[in-house]
Amino acid sequence: VKDHFADRLVRAVEEKGVPACVGLDPLLERLPPTVLKSVGIDSDFDARIRTSENVAKAADAILTYGREVISVIAPHVPIIKINIAFFERYYAPGIRAYHELVRQASQAGMIVIGDVKRADIGHSTTQYAFAQLGIAADPMMNEIVTPDAVTVNPYFGYDAIRPFVDLARESGGGLFVLVQTSNESAAEVQGLTLSDGEKLCERVAQIVEGWAADESLIGTSGYSCIGAVVSPRDLESTERIRTMMPHCIFLVPGFGAQGRTKDEVARCFKPDGTGAVVTASRSVIYAYQQDEARAKYGEDWVRAVEQACVDLVRDVRSATGR
Amino acid sequence: VKDHFADRLVRAVEEKGVPACVGLDPLLERLPPTVLKSVGIDSDFDARIRTSENVAKAADAILTYGREVISVIAPHVPIIKINIAFFERYYAPGIRAYHELVRQASQAGMIVIGDVKRADIGHSTTQYAFAQLGIAADPMMNEIVTPDAVTVNPYFGYDAIRPFVDLARESGGGLFVLVQTSNESAAEVQGLTLSDGEKLCERVAQIVEGWAADESLIGTSGYSCIGAVVSPRDLESTERIRTMMPHCIFLVPGFGAQGRTKDEVARCFKPDGTGAVVTASRSVIYAYQQDEARAKYGEDWVRAVEQACVDLVRDVRSATGR
Numbered sequence: 066v067k068d069h070f071a072d073r074l075v076r077a078v079e080e081k082g083v084p085a086c087v088g089l090d091p092l093l094e095r096l097p098p099t100v101l102k103s104v105g106i107d108s109d110f111d112a113r114i115r116t117s118e119n120v121a122k123a124a125d126a127i128l129t130y131g132r133e134v135i136s137v138i139a140p141h142v143p144i145i146k147i148n149i150a151f152f153e154r155y156y157a158p159g160i161r162a163y164h165e166l167v168r169q170a171s172q173a174g175m176i177v178i179g180d181v182k183r184a185d186i187g188h189s190t191t192q193y194a195f196a197q198l199g200i201a202a203d204p205m206m207n208e209i210v211t212p213d214a215v216t217v218n219p220y221f222g223y224d225a226i227r228p229f230v231d232l233a234r235e236s237g238g239g240l241f242v243l244v245q246t247s248n249e250s251a252a253e254v255q256g257l258t259l260s261d262g263e264k265l266c267e268r269v270a271q272i273v274e275g276w277a278a279d280e281s282l283i284g285t286s287g288y289s290c291i292g293a294v295v296s297p298r299d300l301e302s303t304e305r306i307r308t309m310m311p312h313c314i315f316l317v318p319g320f321g322a323q324g325r326t327k328d329e330v331a332r333c334f335k336p337d338g339t340g341a342v343v344t345a346s347r348s349v350i351y352a353y354q355q356d357e358a359r360a361k362y363g364e365d366w367v368r369a370v371e372q373a374c375v376d377l378v379r380d381v382r383s384a385t386g387r
Numbered sequence: 388v389k390d391h392f393a394d395r396l397v398r399a400v401e402e403k404g405v406p407a408c409v410g411l412d413p414l415l416e417r418l419p420p421t422v423l424k425s426v427g428i429d430s431d432f433d434a435r436i437r438t439s440e441n442v443a444k445a446a447d448a449i450l451t452y453g454r455e456v457i458s459v460i461a462p463h464v465p466i467i468k469i470n471i472a473f474f475e476r477y478y479a480p481g482i483r484a485y486h487e488l489v490r491q492a493s494q495a496g497m498i499v500i501g502d503v504k505r506a507d508i509g510h511s512t513t514q515y516a517f518a519q520l521g522i523a524a525d526p527m528m529n530e531i532v533t534p535d536a537v538t539v540n541p542y543f544g545y546d547a548i549r550p551f552v553d554l555a556r557e558s559g560g561g562l563f564v565l566v567q568t569s570n571e572s573a574a575e576v577q578g579l580t581l582s583d584g585e586k587l588c589e590r591v592a593q594i595v596e597g598w599a600a601d602e603s604l605i606g607t608s609g610y611s612c613i614g615a616v617v618s619p620r621d622l623e624s625t626e627r628i629r630t631m632m633p634h635c636i637f638l639v640p641g642f643g644a645q646g647r648t649k650d651e652v653a654r655c656f657k658p659d660g661t662g663a664v665v666t667a668s669r670s671v672i673y674a675y676q677q678d679e680a681r682a683k684y685g686e687d688w689v690r691a692v693e694q695a696c697v698d699l700v701r702d703v704r705s706a707t708g709r
Binding site: 116 | 478540542547593
């Protein structure tokens with residue numbers, strides 16, 4: 066059994082000296098031409114047509130690409146977040162590619178977050194938990210590797226969370242509950258005002274802290290294996306949410322392509338510099354599509370990704386005063 | 388391209404004479420021993436150990452079982468809801484089994500709802516939509532069959548819904564947005580009181596109706612391709628939600644094993660008897676585990692499921708005054 070998830074995460078961040086995470090969201094239409102060519106995808110390819118052959122090729126492309134990305138980022142950042150949506154898109158071969166990349170990133174020593182955003186009732190959520198988190202069985206016998214932690218949706222309340230928590234406690238896993246998301250329409254539901262004047266997402270923050278503060282879930286780092294996804298909106302509310310959730314590590318999306326500033330991101334950390342992990346996806350993994358990188362690295366997309374990863378590390382260090 | 392989803396659903400309900408749906412949630416540990424034996428699963432089998440062989444066997448078992456269930460229920464009910472959690476549990480082979488069962492149920496003339504409860508931001512939710520709903524390409528070329536409609540989670544607001552809606556509009560698909568769920572802790576978030584005294588789930592109901600009422604989404608039946616998952620809690624709130632959402636077909640879980648009464652379920656329908664589909668899962672698909680059925684049908688689990696399906700049809704007809 067692995068150590069407590071939060072302790073492992075804190076240690077990994079210390080070792081690499083930066084609380085940064087790269088999000089792997091591979092879109093077929095944005096992959097480097099050399100990768101597409103290597104798996105036999107040419108300009109006639111129509112991803113909408115779901116023949117076995119097409120689906121297998123597409124899954125092969127995102128696997129090939131993902132392997133390269135992991136190799137190049139693993140020395141720089143402690144954590145990777147792999148979004149399963151981009152793999153589910155290619156059905157069974159896509160799911161196989163997802164678990165292959167989870168395995169590779171784990172073997173490279175990274176903490177792996179499966180960005181699955183699952184939630185359901187009773188038996189159903191138990192199945193998701195078994196699928197996505199470690200199971201207390203001899204790990205040597207598990208050919209299929211699952212993430213260290215996953216993201217989950219709070220709309221069902223604790224029923225949808227409990228099976229993940231039970232497995233996390235047993236197997237050193239973790240979960241990040243969505244509190245405030247980074248999309249434009251997030252406030253449509255999350256920003257509704259409750260009867261006491263509080264915003265829904267702030268109440269959800271308190272509810273999640275209530276789940277997280279269970280003694281049996283706290284590691285020696287003082288953090289719980291239940292964390293939260295918090296995309297900073299405005300400085301004040303971010304500070305309030307940070308104060309409300311002392312036991313939760315924040316997974317902070319929106320840095321990079323989605324435009325959150327250093328100052329906004331900084332408020333997700335505690336004064337001692339712990340308590341959050343900043344994640345960026347597109348600005349790193351598609352760095353080769355930016356004009357400057359194209360001019361500098363030409364066809365060498367891997368170097369462009371590496372440079373963007375190094376830049377992310379620098380920016381997150383600077384945002385967090387390291 | 389298929390006809391408008393709501394129109395197809397209304398027609399299917401009329402043809403079978405009952406607004407009923409069976410939920411297929413296959414748990415390995417509850418499958419009939421004959422099914423397990425047929426795929427080589429014996430009492431030593433440990434589903435927690437994720438070898439390729441174990442996972443393939445388990446997926447094979449739920450596929451075999453699902454095929455039998457579909458064959459036996461298709462003549463009786465117009466709609467099937469397949470919960471992907473029970474398939475994701477067995478990784479790539481499980482996902483393959485899911486799409487095989489979607490195909491079989493479609494070919495048997497059923498309306499198929501993929502109970503996936505997905506939601507994410509921007510690009511990510513687009514991938515889920517592509518994965519789970521029809522794509523406007525020549526259907527003859529699609530070896531992988533997707534559901535007619537899916538369930539989605541409202542916590543992200545409309546961003547997470549839009550890609551599903553766009554595909555639904557193009558391809559005759561549909562979606563059911565979670566409004567009020569049937570689990571015990573549902574009220575923990577959904578039942579929060581807003582500043583105007585309204586419950587969160589009732590506000591979500593209004594928001595979803597706002598999305599659904601878009602003219603381009605309404606079929607000749609008067610219903611939208613955006614429906615809602617509404618598990619009745621108390622009669623008053625169910626009536627309020629029904630009135631708030633004139634354009635939405637309700638998918639109503641909780642009848643059967645989860646204990647909702649006929650009277651509660653009846654309030655999910657409009658006075659003209661349309662506007663809802665009642666779904667039951669465990670009470671039908673595990674009917675062979677009930678003492679009475681065991682005494683009556685012995686090893687013949689398929690007949691027990693068929694009888695439970697016939698009973699469901701009778702109960703739903705009676706609840707809806709047909």
